[in-house]
Amino acid sequence: MAGKEQSGGKGKVPPRPGASRPAVPKRPTAKAAGGYGTGKPGRPVPRASARRAVQQRRQRNLYTAYGAVAVVIVVIAVIVGINLAGGSKAKAITKGGAVVGTFPLTTALFNEVANVPAKTLIKAAEAEPSYTQPPDKLPAGNQELLLGGKPEIFYLGAEYCPFCAAERWALVMALSKFGTFHNVMGTTSSSTDVNPSTPTFSFYKSTYTSPYLSFVPVETETNTKATLQNPTAAQSALWEKWDVPPYVSAADEGSIPFIYLAGKYLVTAESYDASSIAGFQMLAAVSYMTSGTNTSSKGAEAVAGYFISDLCTLTHNQPAAVCNLVPTWLRGVTTSSPLHKGGSSVVKKK
């Protein structure tokens, strides 16, 4: 009892509000034997200084707690502020909520798409998802289309075209493995067509440099159907010659997208469904389309893998770092039917 009386005396640190005092067993101390606090001469009395030290430590802890919480709240406030301020530099001019024309893309954002690893794309293509279509194979005797001594990839599309919008995602992913894009802008398909306002890229005024391939894009109209570019006579001739049955149905003759892979392979319709990103903002679409976790993303990656496999055939397996990833059975992958019925023509040899 002696210990209890002494510890509960006037020298005790009072409990803080809200704090339940600890029910701590008291250990025998010098006090119990008439030591500390008894005022006996010749003995140190450390009680006051110890109490001060405890109080100072509590104060420090409390300040640290306030500081930590303040830091977290400030960081969150900054993030919310960035969002409210608009955040991205990839801003579009909009009219009635729809994007008009094109908008700049940050390099980092574009690279998120361009830098999807070749291995990922080829692996997606190896699965040959039923909702994707590899390019058609053109007759073996057809003359190879070259530009500057390199196989020419001719793309004909338009910014308003929702099916072209889908193809561009795969083209950017695939062609970036063979060269480098410059000045690619962001845009959306028409807000009044099917899959309205599908976010995508515009190849208008873009350039592409590659030691292996030449890429010649033509975007005929904006997403509000204002004229942008007209194909040359030679390009029109290719389009008129090949964008016909049996490569497309009679009803779709002369349609876009039209992608002519150096006279060896052909795409005359969208190769996968990107309707799930219709209406997305570009930032969100980039994340969605590079995640590999949804059908559209998997579709784009698989189609990019098909492109890589065919392009490797055109470049004679250059660059090796990319083309060596393509299994033999996937090289030159095409659909078995020009009308996209029957899936891939290749038989997996696993």
Place this chain on the structure above:
Amino acid sequence: MAPGTSSQSKLGRGAAGGAPADPHDQEFAPGPAIVPPRWVPIASTLICVLAVLDSSYLTYAHFSSATILACSTKGFVDCALVTTSVYSHFLGLPVSVLGLAWSAGMLVLCNPWAWRAVSPWVGRIRLLGSVTGAGMVIWLMYAELVKLRHLCEYCTLVHILTIALFIVVVFGTALAVHPEDELAAD
């Protein structure tokens, strides 16, 4: 009766229902490393239970279908977009699974018994867990608000709970009484 015996019974320690055989032994029985304000264990447990429930739903949604999330689509609040984005995985693991594991772990560390743990390491791990949770929330909010510019309301609820738990744990730890120090000051 030895000093503190009745209080020990309230804490559930010591010999229940009778005086210990050796009162001197009980006086040296180890006490809790810290004793927080009474509201802290209650609030933190409640927050953890809610976090476990919410993250369980998100995990279920992740492994079934993102479309079961009852959110609007294509607007600013779009759970499907967020939970299927590239930011839905962290170090190769689904964020929802990590969130569930974290919530369950924090529930273990934040229940009233854990707050009265004898080992000081329980408190340290709890503090570290809450700081880690807050850091993760900052990263995910950055991903949602700056990168994706879309919010998932279920994720946001977990984020709010995580920050609330961070505040409770930090202040609970700062305000806690350290019995050993009290003894030294007595």
